[in-house]
Amino acid sequence: MKLAGGSTLLVASHNPGKVREIAELLAAHGVGVHGAAELGLEEPEETGATFAENAALKARAAAAASGLVALADDSGLSVTALAGAPGIYSARWAGPKKDFAVAMARVERELQGKGARDPSAKFVCALALAAPSGETEIFEGEVHGRLVFPPRGDRGFGYDPIFVADGLHETFGEIEPTRKHAISHRARAFEKFARAVFAP
Numbered sequence: 001m002k003l004a005g006g007s008t009l010l011v012a013s014h015n016p017g018k019v020r021e022i023a024e025l026l027a028a029h030g031v032g033v034h035g036a037a038e039l040g041l042e043e044p045e046e047t048g049a050t051f052a053e054n055a056a057l058k059a060r061a062a063a064a065a066s067g068l069v070a071l072a073d074d075s076g077l078s079v080t081a082l083a084g085a086p087g088i089y090s091a092r093w094a095g096p097k098k099d100f101a102v103a104m105a106r107v108e109r110e111l112q113g114k115g116a117r118d119p120s121a122k123f124v125c126a127l128a129l130a131a132p133s134g135e136t137e138i139f140e141g142e143v144h145g146r147l148v149f150p151p152r153g154d155r156g157f158g159y160d161p162i163f164v165a166d167g168l169h170e171t172f173g174e175i176e177p178t179r180k181h182a183i184s185h186r187a188r189a190f191e192k193f194a195r196a197v198f199a200p
């Protein structure tokens with residue numbers, strides 16, 4: 001799928017932070033953005049078994065309801081010694097109060113419970129671009145690293161304070177946001193997306 005400058009894309013997210021971040025990335029390509037909340041669209045239930053499936057079902061539902069090309073993302077932390085958990089349940093591990101101190105403590109507890117010595121983990125981001133016809137393309141990005149406890153730094157969000165990317169010593173919660181954005185799973189997925197839809 002190709003997107004022309006001057007076109008408008010629907011970002012299938014009710015998270016204003018996500019919509020803003022995506023709008024900034026797309027503005028550089030002359031593409032405008034609407035958010036799902038702005039158009040009064042409902043959020044579908046995330047019933048997929050993978051990041052890609054969840055991103056695709058959000059993008060397809062939004063494209064079908066709006067008649068616009070829609071972009072959705074689904075992301076999370078995948079811990080090797082926990083067989084990929086929390087994975088697609090990353091947000092849900094934080095509970096109804098979205099408390100990531102609780103979620104990070106659960107990761108630590110589950111690793112200890114398993115006597116796990118392997119601290120390796122990765123963040124994964126799947127972006128899905130869907131047309132109103134249902135045609136869908138997926139772009140995935142990952143950043144590999146290891147987990148550290150206790151959590152360090154208050155600059156990022158979610159699981160950032162326990163994640164140290166390969167080649168770094170500080171957590172994603174400690175480094176400058178611009179450094180994180182240069183290497184993050186989301187940035188890598190976006191690079192693939194931009195190469196596919198904007199390249200001549």
Ligand code: IMP
Pocket residue numbers: 073074075076077090091123156157158159160172184
């Ligand atoms: P989603 O909004 O359903 O895709 O949930 C993504 C969840 O994964 C977030 O709530 C965070 O817990 C976690 N997550 C995704 N990306 C990051 C990141 O860059 N840093 C820290 N946590 C992340």
